[in-house]
Amino acid sequence: MKKIIRNGMIATDSEVFTADILIDGEKISAVGTGLVCDDAEIIDATGKYVLPGAVDVHTHMDLDVGFARAIDDFYDGTVAAACGGTTTIVDHMAFGPKDCSLWHQVNEYHRLADGNAVVDYGFHGVFQHVHENTLAEMKEIKEQEGITSFKVYMTYDYMLHDDEILEVLRAAREAGVVITVHCENHGVIQLLRREYVENGCKSAKFHPLSRPARCEAEAVNRMIHLAAMAGFAPLYIVHLSSKEGLHEVQKARAEHHKHLGVETCTQYLLLTDEMYEDPEEGLKAIMSPPLRKDADREELWQALRDGVIDTVATDHCPFHYKAGKAEKQYGKDDFTKCPNGAPGVQERLMLMFSEGFMKGRLTLPQVVRYSSSNPCRMFGLYPQKGSLDPGTDADIVIIDPKSSTVIDKDYIRGASDYSCYEGMELEGRIEHVFLRGEEIVRNSEFLGSRGDGRYIKRGESILVSE
Numbered sequence: 001m002k003k004i005i006r007n008g009m010i011a012t013d014s015e016v017f018t019a020d021i022l023i024d025g026e027k028i029s030a031v032g033t034g035l036v037c038d039d040a041e042i043i044d045a046t047g048k049y050v051l052p053g054a055v056d057v058h059t060h061m062d063l064d065v066g067f068a069r070a071i072d073d074f075y076d077g078t079v080a081a082a083c084g085g086t087t088t089i090v091d092h093m094a095f096g097p098k099d100c101s102l103w104h105q106v107n108e109y110h111r112l113a114d115g116n117a118v119v120d121y122g123f124h125g126v127f128q129h130v131h132e133n134t135l136a137e138m139k140e141i142k143e144q145e146g147i148t149s150f151k152v153y154m155t156y157d158y159m160l161h162d163d164e165i166l167e168v169l170r171a172a173r174e175a176g177v178v179i180t181v182h183c184e185n186h187g188v189i190q191l192l193r194r195e196y197v198e199n200g201c202k203s204a205k206f207h208p209l210s211r212p213a214r215c216e217a218e219a220v221n222r223m224i225h226l227a228a229m230a231g232f233a234p235l236y237i238v239h240l241s242s243k244e245g246l247h248e249v250q251k252a253r254a255e256h257h258k259h260l261g262v263e264t265c266t267q268y269l270l271l272t273d274e275m276y277e278d279p280e281e282g283l284k285a286i287m288s289p290p291l292r293k294d295a296d297r298e299e300l301w302q303a304l305r306d307g308v309i310d311t312v313a314t315d316h317c318p319f320h321y322k323a324g325k326a327e328k329q330y331g332k333d334d335f336t337k338c339p340n341g342a343p344g345v346q347e348r349l350m351l352m353f354s355e356g357f358m359k360g361r362l363t364l365p366q367v368v369r370y371s372s373s374n375p376c377r378m379f380g381l382y383p384q385k386g387s388l389d390p391g392t393d394a395d396i397v398i399i400d401p402k403s404s405t406v407i408d409k410d411y412i413r414g415a416s417d418y419s420c421y422e423g424m425e426l427e428g429r430i431e432h433v434f435l436r437g438e439e440i441v442r443n444s445e446f447l448g449s450r451g452d453g454r455y456i457k458r459g460e461s462i463l464v465s466e
Protein backbone atom coordinates (compact mmCIF):
# COMPACT_ATOMS: atom_id res chain seq x y z
CA MET A 1 0.00 0.00 0.00
CA LYS A 2 1.32 3.41 -0.98
CA LYS A 3 0.76 6.64 0.87
CA ILE A 4 1.62 10.26 0.18
CA ILE A 5 2.06 12.66 3.07
CA ARG A 6 1.20 15.82 1.18
CA ASN A 7 2.64 19.29 1.67
CA GLY A 8 4.01 18.89 5.20
CA MET A 9 6.75 20.96 6.83
CA ILE A 10 9.40 18.26 6.85
CA ALA A 11 11.87 18.50 9.71
CA THR A 12 15.20 16.71 9.45
CA ASP A 13 18.15 17.22 11.75
CA SER A 14 19.54 19.87 9.41
CA GLU A 15 16.59 21.75 7.88
CA VAL A 16 12.84 22.31 7.62
CA PHE A 17 11.23 22.46 4.16
CA THR A 18 7.81 21.94 2.61
CA ALA A 19 7.41 18.80 0.52
CA ASP A 20 5.60 15.49 0.06
CA ILE A 21 6.74 12.07 1.23
CA LEU A 22 5.87 8.96 -0.75
CA ILE A 23 5.69 5.77 1.30
CA ASP A 24 5.85 2.46 -0.54
CA GLY A 25 5.28 -0.48 1.79
CA GLU A 26 7.62 -0.18 4.75
CA LYS A 27 9.96 2.39 3.22
CA ILE A 28 10.07 6.03 2.24
CA SER A 29 10.48 5.92 -1.53
CA ALA A 30 10.59 9.62 -2.44
CA VAL A 31 10.67 13.10 -0.92
CA GLY A 32 9.82 16.03 -3.18
CA THR A 33 7.19 18.48 -4.28
CA GLY A 34 4.15 17.55 -6.36
CA LEU A 35 4.67 13.80 -6.00
CA VAL A 36 2.07 11.81 -7.95
CA CYS A 37 1.03 8.22 -7.46
CA ASP A 38 -2.41 7.05 -8.67
CA ASP A 39 -3.13 4.38 -6.09
CA ALA A 40 -1.70 6.16 -3.04
CA GLU A 41 -3.71 7.14 0.03
CA ILE A 42 -3.25 10.88 0.59
CA ILE A 43 -2.60 12.32 4.03
CA ASP A 44 -2.86 16.11 3.95
CA ALA A 45 -0.12 17.56 6.17
CA THR A 46 -0.52 21.21 5.19
CA GLY A 47 0.53 23.39 8.13
CA LYS A 48 1.77 20.35 10.05
CA TYR A 49 5.30 19.29 10.95
CA VAL A 50 6.53 15.93 9.70
CA LEU A 51 9.35 14.38 11.75
CA PRO A 52 11.19 11.07 11.79
CA GLY A 53 9.74 8.68 14.38
CA ALA A 54 11.37 9.42 17.71
CA VAL A 55 13.86 6.93 19.16
CA ASP A 56 14.25 6.48 22.91
CA VAL A 57 17.50 4.69 23.67
CA HIS A 58 16.96 4.51 27.43
CA THR A 59 13.90 2.63 28.64
CA HIS A 60 13.40 -0.09 31.26
CA MET A 61 10.32 -2.06 30.24
CA ASP A 62 9.32 -4.80 32.67
CA LEU A 63 12.42 -4.06 34.78
CA ASP A 64 12.77 -6.52 37.64
CA VAL A 65 14.51 -4.81 40.56
CA GLY A 66 14.02 -7.72 42.94
CA PHE A 67 11.50 -6.21 45.35
CA ALA A 68 9.40 -4.66 42.58
CA ARG A 69 8.87 -4.86 38.84
CA ALA A 70 8.38 -1.87 36.52
CA ILE A 71 4.69 -1.86 35.62
CA ASP A 72 5.04 -1.15 31.90
CA ASP A 73 5.73 -4.42 30.15
CA PHE A 74 6.82 -4.39 26.52
CA TYR A 75 3.20 -4.06 25.38
CA ASP A 76 1.94 -1.26 27.63
CA GLY A 77 5.22 0.59 27.53
CA THR A 78 5.50 0.53 23.76
CA VAL A 79 1.84 1.54 23.31
CA ALA A 80 2.73 4.58 25.42
CA ALA A 81 5.84 5.10 23.28
CA ALA A 82 3.84 4.87 20.04
CA CYS A 83 1.17 7.30 21.24
CA GLY A 84 3.96 9.74 22.09
CA GLY A 85 5.57 9.47 18.64
CA THR A 86 8.37 7.07 19.57
CA THR A 87 8.67 4.30 17.00
CA THR A 88 11.84 2.62 18.26
CA ILE A 89 13.24 1.95 21.71
CA VAL A 90 16.51 0.48 22.89
CA ASP A 91 15.82 -1.05 26.28
CA HIS A 92 18.29 -1.45 29.13
CA MET A 93 18.14 -4.94 30.60
CA ALA A 94 17.71 -5.70 34.28
CA PHE A 95 20.34 -7.65 36.17
CA GLY A 96 19.88 -11.40 36.04
CA PRO A 97 20.69 -14.09 38.63
CA LYS A 98 24.08 -13.79 40.34
CA ASP A 99 26.98 -14.86 38.10
CA CYS A 100 24.71 -15.47 35.10
CA SER A 101 26.08 -15.44 31.59
CA LEU A 102 25.44 -12.33 29.50
CA TRP A 103 23.24 -14.52 27.33
CA HIS A 104 20.84 -15.11 30.22
CA GLN A 105 19.34 -11.65 30.06
CA VAL A 106 19.45 -11.51 26.26
CA ASN A 107 17.25 -14.61 26.19
CA GLU A 108 15.05 -13.31 28.99
CA TYR A 109 14.49 -10.01 27.18
CA HIS A 110 13.50 -11.76 23.97
CA ARG A 111 10.99 -13.70 26.05
CA LEU A 112 9.59 -10.44 27.47
CA ALA A 113 9.55 -8.38 24.29
CA ASP A 114 9.09 -10.67 21.29
CA GLY A 115 5.45 -10.85 20.27
CA ASN A 116 4.55 -8.03 22.69
CA ALA A 117 6.26 -4.82 21.60
CA VAL A 118 4.28 -2.58 19.24
CA VAL A 119 7.24 -0.44 18.13
CA ASP A 120 10.62 -1.62 16.88
CA TYR A 121 13.12 -2.41 19.59
CA GLY A 122 16.63 -3.38 20.47
CA PHE A 123 18.43 -4.12 23.72
CA HIS A 124 21.52 -2.88 25.51
CA GLY A 125 23.34 -5.74 27.22
CA VAL A 126 24.40 -5.47 30.87
CA PHE A 127 27.55 -6.42 32.77
CA GLN A 128 27.00 -7.50 36.36
CA HIS A 129 30.25 -9.36 36.81
CA VAL A 130 33.50 -9.50 34.92
CA HIS A 131 35.04 -12.77 33.91
CA GLU A 132 36.85 -14.01 30.81
CA ASN A 133 33.58 -15.70 29.79
CA THR A 134 31.44 -12.57 30.04
CA LEU A 135 34.07 -10.53 28.21
CA ALA A 136 34.05 -13.09 25.38
CA GLU A 137 30.24 -13.22 25.36
CA MET A 138 30.06 -9.49 24.67
CA LYS A 139 31.67 -10.02 21.25
CA GLU A 140 29.58 -13.11 20.55
CA ILE A 141 26.35 -11.28 21.41
CA LYS A 142 27.33 -8.34 19.24
CA GLU A 143 27.90 -10.63 16.28
CA GLN A 144 24.90 -12.90 16.73
CA GLU A 145 22.32 -10.52 18.20
CA GLY A 146 23.36 -7.11 16.94
CA ILE A 147 23.59 -5.87 20.52
CA THR A 148 26.33 -3.34 20.07
CA SER A 149 26.21 -1.64 23.47
CA PHE A 150 26.50 -2.93 27.04
CA LYS A 151 25.86 -1.15 30.31
CA VAL A 152 27.90 -0.96 33.46
CA TYR A 153 26.74 0.56 36.74
CA MET A 154 29.00 2.45 39.15
CA THR A 155 26.37 2.05 41.88
CA TYR A 156 23.66 -0.45 42.90
CA ASP A 157 24.12 -4.09 43.94
CA TYR A 158 25.84 -5.26 40.79
CA MET A 159 28.05 -2.22 40.37
CA LEU A 160 31.49 -2.84 38.92
CA HIS A 161 34.72 -1.67 40.52
CA ASP A 162 37.21 0.48 38.64
CA ASP A 163 39.53 -2.40 37.74
CA GLU A 164 36.57 -4.38 36.39
CA ILE A 165 35.31 -1.40 34.43
CA LEU A 166 38.74 -0.99 32.88
CA GLU A 167 38.70 -4.62 31.78
CA VAL A 168 35.25 -4.20 30.24
CA LEU A 169 36.34 -1.02 28.45
CA ARG A 170 39.43 -2.68 27.00
CA ALA A 171 37.38 -5.61 25.73
CA ALA A 172 34.73 -3.25 24.35
CA ARG A 173 37.30 -1.25 22.44
CA GLU A 174 38.62 -4.46 20.97
CA ALA A 175 35.12 -5.66 20.04
CA GLY A 176 33.84 -2.32 18.70
CA VAL A 177 31.16 -2.11 21.36
CA VAL A 178 29.88 0.97 23.23
CA ILE A 179 29.90 0.90 27.02
CA THR A 180 27.01 2.86 28.48
CA VAL A 181 27.42 3.83 32.09
CA HIS A 182 25.35 4.96 35.04
CA CYS A 183 27.70 7.40 36.77
CA GLU A 184 27.24 7.93 40.50
CA ASN A 185 29.74 7.45 43.34
CA HIS A 186 28.41 4.43 45.21
CA GLY A 187 30.39 4.74 48.44
CA VAL A 188 29.36 8.31 49.11
CA ILE A 189 25.70 7.58 48.35
CA GLN A 190 25.71 4.60 50.70
CA LEU A 191 27.18 6.69 53.51
CA LEU A 192 24.78 9.59 53.03
CA ARG A 193 21.72 7.35 52.80
CA ARG A 194 22.73 5.57 55.98
CA GLU A 195 23.32 8.86 57.81
CA TYR A 196 20.02 10.38 56.71
CA VAL A 197 18.05 7.31 57.71
CA GLU A 198 19.83 6.99 61.06
CA ASN A 199 19.00 10.63 61.79
CA GLY A 200 15.33 10.15 60.95
CA CYS A 201 15.58 12.12 57.70
CA LYS A 202 13.53 9.72 55.64
CA SER A 203 11.11 11.74 53.54
CA ALA A 204 11.41 12.20 49.77
CA LYS A 205 13.33 15.47 50.05
CA PHE A 206 16.35 13.59 51.40
CA HIS A 207 16.58 11.50 48.23
CA PRO A 208 18.38 14.23 46.22
CA LEU A 209 20.47 15.20 49.25
CA SER A 210 21.72 11.62 49.49
CA ARG A 211 22.80 11.64 45.84
CA PRO A 212 24.46 15.05 45.38
CA ALA A 213 25.53 16.33 42.00
CA ARG A 214 29.19 15.92 42.92
CA CYS A 215 28.61 12.16 43.18
CA GLU A 216 27.63 12.24 39.54
CA ALA A 217 30.46 14.60 38.56
CA GLU A 218 33.10 12.50 40.31
CA ALA A 219 31.88 9.33 38.61
CA VAL A 220 31.63 11.00 35.18
CA ASN A 221 35.17 12.29 35.56
CA ARG A 222 36.45 8.86 36.70
CA MET A 223 34.70 7.12 33.85
CA ILE A 224 36.12 9.48 31.25
CA HIS A 225 39.63 8.82 32.55
CA LEU A 226 39.06 5.07 32.63
CA ALA A 227 37.90 5.16 29.00
CA ALA A 228 41.01 7.14 28.07
CA MET A 229 43.19 4.59 29.89
CA ALA A 230 41.52 1.88 27.84
CA GLY A 231 42.70 3.63 24.66
CA PHE A 232 39.60 5.82 24.31
CA ALA A 233 37.09 3.00 24.45
CA PRO A 234 33.64 4.00 23.09
CA LEU A 235 31.82 5.46 26.08
CA TYR A 236 28.25 6.73 26.46
CA ILE A 237 27.19 8.44 29.67
CA VAL A 238 23.49 7.89 30.40
CA HIS A 239 21.09 10.31 32.06
CA LEU A 240 23.44 13.21 32.80
CA SER A 241 21.51 15.31 35.31
CA SER A 242 23.70 18.04 36.79
CA LYS A 243 25.78 21.04 35.82
CA GLU A 244 28.67 19.59 37.82
CA GLY A 245 28.52 16.42 35.73
CA LEU A 246 28.20 18.50 32.60
CA HIS A 247 31.33 20.49 33.50
CA GLU A 248 33.31 17.23 33.45
CA VAL A 249 31.93 16.49 29.99
CA GLN A 250 32.75 20.01 28.80
CA LYS A 251 36.32 19.57 30.02
CA ALA A 252 36.59 16.28 28.13
CA ARG A 253 35.14 17.86 24.99
CA ALA A 254 37.62 20.74 25.26
CA GLU A 255 40.40 18.16 25.43
CA HIS A 256 38.96 16.43 22.32
CA HIS A 257 38.29 13.20 24.20
CA LYS A 258 37.40 10.72 21.45
CA HIS A 259 34.48 8.27 21.23
CA LEU A 260 32.35 9.95 23.90
CA GLY A 261 28.55 10.15 23.78
CA VAL A 262 26.40 11.88 26.39
CA GLU A 263 22.69 11.61 27.14
CA THR A 264 20.38 13.65 29.28
CA CYS A 265 16.69 13.01 29.90
CA THR A 266 13.58 15.14 29.64
CA GLN A 267 13.08 15.15 33.41
CA TYR A 268 16.47 16.81 33.99
CA LEU A 269 15.59 19.48 31.41
CA LEU A 270 12.12 20.23 32.74
CA LEU A 271 11.65 19.24 36.39
CA THR A 272 13.43 20.28 39.59
CA ASP A 273 14.00 18.98 43.10
CA GLU A 274 11.10 21.15 44.27
CA MET A 275 9.04 18.09 43.40
CA TYR A 276 10.45 16.39 46.51
CA GLU A 277 9.17 19.07 48.91
CA ASP A 278 5.81 17.35 49.24
CA PRO A 279 6.56 14.09 51.07
CA GLU A 280 3.76 12.25 49.24
CA GLU A 281 3.97 13.69 45.74
CA GLY A 282 7.75 13.57 45.98
CA LEU A 283 7.67 9.79 45.78
CA LYS A 284 6.54 10.10 42.17
CA ALA A 285 9.90 11.59 41.22
CA ILE A 286 12.21 9.27 43.14
CA MET A 287 14.65 8.26 40.47
CA SER A 288 18.41 8.07 40.16
CA PRO A 289 20.05 10.42 39.55
CA PRO A 290 17.54 12.69 41.29
CA LEU A 291 16.03 15.87 39.93
CA ARG A 292 18.28 18.90 40.35
CA LYS A 293 17.94 22.70 40.42
CA ASP A 294 16.91 25.37 37.95
CA ALA A 295 20.54 26.24 37.23
CA ASP A 296 21.21 22.62 36.21
CA ARG A 297 18.26 22.65 33.80
CA GLU A 298 19.45 25.86 32.22
CA GLU A 299 22.98 24.54 31.66
CA LEU A 300 21.66 21.30 30.19
CA TRP A 301 19.50 23.20 27.66
CA GLN A 302 22.54 25.32 26.78
CA ALA A 303 24.62 22.16 26.34
CA LEU A 304 22.05 20.93 23.82
CA ARG A 305 22.26 24.23 21.95
CA ASP A 306 26.06 23.92 21.99
CA GLY A 307 26.08 20.28 20.88
CA VAL A 308 27.93 19.15 24.03
CA ILE A 309 25.20 16.61 24.82
CA ASP A 310 24.24 14.14 22.09
CA THR A 311 20.84 12.71 22.97
CA VAL A 312 17.72 13.18 25.08
CA ALA A 313 16.17 9.96 26.39
CA THR A 314 13.80 9.16 29.27
CA ASP A 315 15.02 6.34 31.55
CA HIS A 316 11.34 5.32 31.43
CA CYS A 317 10.80 3.03 34.43
CA PRO A 318 7.35 3.49 35.99
CA PHE A 319 5.92 2.07 39.18
CA HIS A 320 2.39 2.62 40.48
CA TYR A 321 1.85 5.57 42.78
CA LYS A 322 -1.56 4.63 44.22
CA ALA A 323 -2.97 2.01 41.83
CA GLY A 324 -2.13 -1.70 41.77
CA LYS A 325 0.53 -2.56 44.31
CA ALA A 326 1.34 1.16 44.78
CA GLU A 327 5.04 0.34 44.72
CA LYS A 328 6.04 4.00 45.08
CA GLN A 329 4.40 3.98 48.55
CA TYR A 330 7.09 1.55 49.75
CA GLY A 331 9.08 4.76 50.23
CA LYS A 332 6.39 6.56 52.25
CA ASP A 333 8.21 6.24 55.56
CA ASP A 334 11.72 5.80 54.16
CA PHE A 335 12.78 7.13 50.77
CA THR A 336 15.46 4.42 50.45
CA LYS A 337 12.70 1.80 50.14
CA CYS A 338 11.05 3.46 47.13
CA PRO A 339 11.69 1.73 43.79
CA ASN A 340 13.63 4.14 41.62
CA GLY A 341 12.19 5.35 38.34
CA ALA A 342 9.34 7.23 36.69
CA PRO A 343 7.42 7.17 33.41
CA GLY A 344 8.39 9.39 30.46
CA VAL A 345 8.48 7.50 27.17
CA GLN A 346 5.13 8.89 26.04
CA GLU A 347 5.82 12.48 27.03
CA ARG A 348 9.33 12.92 25.63
CA LEU A 349 8.81 13.95 21.99
CA MET A 350 6.01 16.42 22.71
CA LEU A 351 7.99 17.89 25.63
CA MET A 352 10.92 18.41 23.28
CA PHE A 353 8.65 19.86 20.60
CA SER A 354 6.69 22.16 22.90
CA GLU A 355 9.17 23.12 25.63
CA GLY A 356 12.18 22.88 23.33
CA PHE A 357 11.10 24.14 19.92
CA MET A 358 7.86 26.07 20.47
CA LYS A 359 9.31 27.85 23.53
CA GLY A 360 12.41 28.83 21.56
CA ARG A 361 15.00 26.84 23.51
CA LEU A 362 15.93 24.68 20.52
CA THR A 363 15.45 24.74 16.77
CA LEU A 364 13.28 22.02 15.25
CA PRO A 365 16.30 20.34 13.61
CA GLN A 366 17.88 20.21 17.07
CA VAL A 367 14.75 18.51 18.43
CA VAL A 368 15.02 15.94 15.63
CA ARG A 369 18.74 15.48 16.25
CA TYR A 370 18.39 14.83 19.99
CA SER A 371 15.22 12.76 19.89
CA SER A 372 15.83 10.72 16.71
CA SER A 373 18.89 10.96 14.54
CA ASN A 374 21.64 11.18 17.16
CA PRO A 375 20.30 8.33 19.30
CA CYS A 376 20.32 6.26 16.10
CA ARG A 377 23.87 7.27 15.25
CA MET A 378 25.02 6.47 18.78
CA PHE A 379 23.49 3.01 18.72
CA GLY A 380 23.86 1.71 15.17
CA LEU A 381 20.34 2.37 13.92
CA TYR A 382 21.08 5.19 11.49
CA PRO A 383 19.92 5.76 8.78
CA GLN A 384 17.37 2.93 8.82
CA LYS A 385 15.83 4.83 11.75
CA GLY A 386 16.04 8.53 12.58
CA SER A 387 16.01 9.74 8.98
CA LEU A 388 13.43 10.72 6.36
CA ASP A 389 15.66 9.93 3.39
CA PRO A 390 14.38 7.70 0.58
CA GLY A 391 15.18 4.06 1.30
CA THR A 392 14.81 4.36 5.07
CA ASP A 393 12.03 2.93 7.25
CA ALA A 394 8.82 4.95 6.98
CA ASP A 395 8.69 5.78 10.71
CA ILE A 396 7.02 9.18 10.71
CA VAL A 397 5.26 11.51 13.13
CA ILE A 398 2.92 14.32 12.07
CA ILE A 399 2.42 17.13 14.60
CA ASP A 400 -0.13 19.92 14.42
CA PRO A 401 1.56 22.95 16.00
CA LYS A 402 -1.75 24.84 16.29
CA SER A 403 -3.34 22.25 18.50
CA SER A 404 -2.37 21.38 22.09
CA THR A 405 -1.76 18.42 24.38
CA VAL A 406 -2.86 18.42 27.99
CA ILE A 407 -1.01 15.97 30.21
CA ASP A 408 -3.66 14.59 32.50
CA LYS A 409 -4.89 11.14 33.50
CA ASP A 410 -6.70 10.68 30.16
CA TYR A 411 -3.50 11.34 28.26
CA ILE A 412 -1.62 8.39 29.81
CA ARG A 413 -1.46 5.29 27.58
CA GLY A 414 0.95 3.14 29.59
CA ALA A 415 0.16 1.28 32.83
CA SER A 416 1.22 4.18 35.07
CA ASP A 417 -1.33 6.03 37.18
CA TYR A 418 0.57 9.32 37.02
CA SER A 419 2.88 11.48 34.98
CA CYS A 420 5.55 13.74 36.48
CA TYR A 421 4.39 16.34 33.94
CA GLU A 422 0.71 16.23 34.91
CA GLY A 423 -0.99 19.60 34.58
CA MET A 424 1.22 20.81 31.73
CA GLU A 425 -0.42 22.05 28.54
CA LEU A 426 1.93 21.50 25.64
CA GLU A 427 1.90 23.41 22.36
CA GLY A 428 1.25 21.00 19.51
CA ARG A 429 -0.44 17.64 19.18
CA ILE A 430 0.51 14.39 17.51
CA GLU A 431 -1.97 13.58 14.73
CA HIS A 432 -0.44 10.54 13.06
CA VAL A 433 2.32 8.06 13.81
CA PHE A 434 3.55 5.60 11.18
CA LEU A 435 5.73 2.57 11.90
CA ARG A 436 7.33 1.13 8.76
CA GLY A 437 4.53 2.66 6.68
CA GLU A 438 1.63 1.45 8.87
CA GLU A 439 -0.39 4.07 10.69
CA ILE A 440 -0.25 2.99 14.34
CA VAL A 441 -1.65 6.13 15.99
CA ARG A 442 -4.28 8.61 14.81
CA ASN A 443 -5.31 11.47 17.11
CA SER A 444 -4.23 9.64 20.26
CA GLU A 445 -5.96 6.42 19.26
CA PHE A 446 -3.65 3.43 19.09
CA LEU A 447 -4.34 1.48 15.89
CA GLY A 448 -1.55 -1.10 16.02
CA SER A 449 -1.47 -4.63 17.39
CA ARG A 450 0.50 -6.52 19.98
CA GLY A 451 3.67 -7.90 18.45
CA ASP A 452 3.86 -5.44 15.51
CA GLY A 453 7.24 -4.26 16.77
CA ARG A 454 10.28 -5.89 15.22
CA TYR A 455 13.54 -6.75 16.96
CA ILE A 456 16.42 -4.86 15.39
CA LYS A 457 19.91 -6.23 15.15
CA ARG A 458 21.84 -3.01 15.46
CA GLY A 459 24.95 -2.02 13.55
CA GLU A 460 28.06 -0.33 14.85
CA SER A 461 27.84 2.96 16.70
CA ILE A 462 29.31 6.13 15.29
CA LEU A 463 31.25 6.29 18.58
CA VAL A 464 33.35 3.33 17.47
CA SER A 465 34.63 5.04 14.36
CA GLU A 466 34.43 8.81 14.74
Ligand code: URP
Pocket residue numbers: 060182286287288289315317340341342
Ligand atom coordinates in the same frame (compact mmCIF):
# COMPACT_ATOMS: atom_id res chain seq x y z
O1 URP B 1 15.81 5.62 38.83
C1 URP B 1 16.07 5.00 37.83
N1 URP B 1 16.77 5.57 36.92
N2 URP B 1 15.64 3.74 37.68
C2 URP B 1 15.94 2.88 36.62
C3 URP B 1 17.22 2.15 36.80
C4 URP B 1 18.40 3.04 36.48
O2 URP B 1 19.04 3.52 37.38
O3 URP B 1 18.67 3.29 35.32
Ligand code: ZN
Pocket residue numbers: 058060092315
Ligand atom coordinates in the same frame (compact mmCIF):
# COMPACT_ATOMS: atom_id res chain seq x y z
ZN1 ZN C 1 18.13 3.65 33.42
